[in-house]
Structures are given as structure tokens and as C-alpha cells.
Amino acid sequence: MNIQLHNKKEAIFESTLHLIYEYGFRGTPMSQIANHANVATGTIYHYFASKDELILELFKYCREQTNEHIFSVDKNLPYKERFFFIWKRLVAYYLDHKEIFRFVEQFYSSPYFAIMQSSQDPSYYGVDKLHQFFEEGAKSGIIREMNFPTIVSVYIGPATSYIKNISYGFCKMTDSDRDNIIEIIWNGVKK
Amino acid sequence: MNIQLHNKKEAIFESTLHLIYEYGFRGTPMSQIANHANVATGTIYHYFASKDELILELFKYCREQTNEHIFSVDKNLPYKERFFFIWKRLVAYYLDHKEIFRFVEQFYSSPYFAIMQSSQDPSYYGVDKLHQFFEEGAKSGIIREMNFPTIVSVYIGPATSYIKNISYGFCKMTDSDRDNIIEIIWNGVKK
DNA sequence: TGCAACCGAATGAACATTCAATTGCACAAC
DNA sequence: GTTGTGCAATTGAATGTTCATTCGGTTGCA
Numbered sequence: 001m002n003i004q005l006h007n008k009k010e011a012i013f014e015s016t017l018h019l020i021y022e023y024g025f026r027g028t029p030m031s032q033i034a035n036h037a038n039v040a041t042g043t044i045y046h047y048f049a050s051k052d053e054l055i056l057e058l059f060k061y062c063r064e065q066t067n068e069h070i071f072s073v074d075k076n077l078p079y080k081e082r083f084f085f086i087w088k089r090l091v092a093y094y095l096d097h098k099e100i101f102r103f104v105e106q107f108y109s110s111p112y113f114a115i116m117q118s119s120q121d122p123s124y125y126g127v128d129k130l131h132q133f134f135e136e137g138a139k140s141g142i143i144r145e146m147n148f149p150t151i152v153s154v155y156i157g158p159a160t161s162y163i164k165n166i167s168y169g170f171c172k173m174t175d176s177d178r179d180n181i182i183e184i185i186w187n188g189v190k191k
Numbered sequence: 192m193n194i195q196l197h198n199k200k201e202a203i204f205e206s207t208l209h210l211i212y213e214y215g216f217r218g219t220p221m222s223q224i225a226n227h228a229n230v231a232t233g234t235i236y237h238y239f240a241s242k243d244e245l246i247l248e249l250f251k252y253c254r255e256q257t258n259e260h261i262f263s264v265d266k267n268l269p270y271k272e273r274f275f276f277i278w279k280r281l282v283a284y285y286l287d288h289k290e291i292f293r294f295v296e297q298f299y300s301s302p303y304f305a306i307m308q309s310s311q312d313p314s315y316y317g318v319d320k321l322h323q324f325f326e327e328g329a330k331s332g333i334i335r336e337m338n339f340p341t342i343v344s345v346y347i348g349p350a351t352s353y354i355k356n357i358s359y360g361f362c363k364m365t366d367s368d369r370d371n372i373i374e375i376i377w378n379g380v381k382k
Numbered sequence: 383t384g385c386a387a388c389c390g391a392a393t394g395a396a397c398a399t400t401c402a403a404t405t406g407c408a409c410a411a412c
Numbered sequence: 413g414t415t416g417t418g419c420a421a422t423t424g425a426a427t428g429t430t431c432a433t434t435c436g437g438t439t440g441c442a
Binding site: 102 | 213214215216217218293296297299300301302303304308335337338339340341343344345347348349350351352353355356357359360361362368371372375376377378379380
Binding site: 220221222232233236241242 | 430431432433434435
């Protein structure tokens, strides 16, 4: 029974993700989501109070999924290696999960994000992790002192930009491109 | 008459921009756009065949506006200074025109972008300019050799990331943050 | 006189949401 | 181990609203 429940909810999530990837927020009616997930329209409303809530929950779902995958690094590795590793991991994850990437991008630049910010717990697991990680680097004198938004812009910005370039078909991806980018970032921030 | 026409069309553009900034694609009906622009609903259809076309044209409009403002640099300045100047100009422009930034972001991560790509002339004025600019730097040995998507990711990525951070209220902006970021980028790519 | 610009009420389709009815299952009673 | 009971899960047709788009008509200018 619990498994059933879990399955359906997840099926709804995945279908929403898939359809939004293809048709955007505007282009994906609840009925289509239901179809694609092999449930009745009404069933969605058993799990979610409204379409907005579905979207909001889906965002949380995505964030959890992503965080789970990215921050599994061997703490014993030298800092520089972890710096490279996490970044590549992030890029690889989003390239493997384009629907998630696209959805999250859309979510951020939509009014949903404002809604979420105002009504949510601020438990940004991923952000916390990153914060710690950069602080560690700065404190041990490996990278420059920078405030958090600065380093985040420099570390994450090129990653999302690169993923967009690929995901929107501007260019092909090569490992050496990625190596280049993270190396450039490192050159920029190392002490 | 031509001035009238221009005025109304532009009023429609600006209203759309404003409303989409606040309510997103989904939340801005044609009737509202008309209201806000002080024209009748039907008038919009005199200028645009459909809502989709309005959005598509608005994107072109935004791109033109942006390009006009950014690439006015004194060619005689040393390369490094131009490298800094263009970047700051870009950031400043988007911070001054948050609606444009938000709209373009939304546009890119929506299916509209795919539509545009398939049916459009590939005259990316801004992209061409950038391409030339980076090539110049690489040829004269001032910055490293990189393929275009790589350097774009590293140059533009942090800019948009930073603008998002501010625009979504994650942090306040200071000039020194920006100075920091572009300096880091420069350290990363210089030879 | 003609045509482009403009108007805004009317139309119809698309869609989110509701709801009355059905199913399936856990658990208690016997 | 059979039957009964209640509640969660599920269904999908019906409802009502919200729009994009249309259109017949008006205005104003060349």
C-alpha cells in the first residue's frame, strides 16, 4: 500500500517533469500529466491540492534528488581535487537529467520561486554544504577570501551556462571542455 | 502615424515585459496586457498574429535593446580594460532592466526558444561581437586559447549567476563584489 | 473615398478543479 | 477463515472559469 502510494506520486512527478521539459509550464495541463502517469485526473488531486502545489513539491523533489547525488565526496581528498570533483559531478548530473535542469531553471525564473521563498523553510541543504566547502578552502588559505555570492557565481555560473549551451544545442560537449572550464575557475580563485 | 504605431507597439512590449516580470508567462493574459498598455485587446492582434508571436517578437526586441547598450566600447582601450568594461556594462544593464533579464531567462528555458531557433535568421549580433572580441584576445596572446562555448560559459555564466542572486534577493550588490568577480574571471583566462 | 488603426463585446476552446461513485485493502469480530 | 466495516485510493465525467482569438463596427487621416 505504501509502495503503491509512493509509486503513483513519483509517477506524477516524473510525468510532470517530462512534459514540462517538452512543452513548458503553459503547455502541460493536468489531464496530460494524468494520462502520461497512467492515473486519473482526480488522483493527482488526492496527492496535491492544486497544480501550483504540485509544481512547488516537484521543485523540492528535484532539489533533494540533486543534492543526494552531488555531495558524496571523499573528505580525505585534497581540497583542489574535491573542488574539481564536485563541479564535474554537478555538470554530469544535470547533463544526465536535462528535464530536471530545465525544470529548475524555469522554476527559478518564474513567480513560483518567489512563492516558495516566502513560505518555505530555509533548509537549503545544498547551499549549506557549498558554504562550508568554500569556507574551508578560504580558511586554510587555498583559495582567496570571497563572500559567498561571489564564489557561488564564479563556481556555479559557468556550470549552468555550459549546461545550457549544450542542452539548447549550441555546441557539443567534450570532457576536455569541462576540464578547461573548471581549470579556469580554479586559476581564478586559487591563492 | 508612424510615431503612433511605434508608440503602441512599444507600449505593448513594455507592458508585456512588466506583467511577465510580475506574473510569468502563465499569469499574463492578453486582456491584461491590453489594459496595462491602454489599448484594446483587439489592437494587439493588429500588430501581432498571436500571443506566441508577440512573445517571439518581444524577445527580438529585448535582444536588440540589450545589444545596443552593451557593445559601445572604445576600441582603442587596452584589451584588459575592454574585457572588464564590457562585462560590467552587461551586469549593470541587466540590473537596471530586471524585467528584460527575467523575461529572457524565462524565454530561454521555455519551449519558445526552440521555436525561435528553428524558424529564425541566425544573426546573433551580440554573439558575433563576443566571438570577435575573444578571438582578438586569443590571437594577440593576451588570453588563453579556448573554444567559444568555453569562454562564453566562463565570462557570461558568472554574470547571469550574479544577477540572479541579486534579482532573487539572495544578496545585496556591491561594486566591489562585481570587481572581484570579473577579476577572478580575468585571472582564470589570462595568459 | 478608402484604408489603416483601433475598439471591446462575443465566441468557443482549453483547462483546473470538483464530486459522486467505485474499488481495494487492513483489521476486527465471530 | 469467513464476513463485515471503514477508510484511503482511485476514477473520469461534469462544472465553471479563464482566456486567446475573432469580428462587425467606428474613427481618423491621407
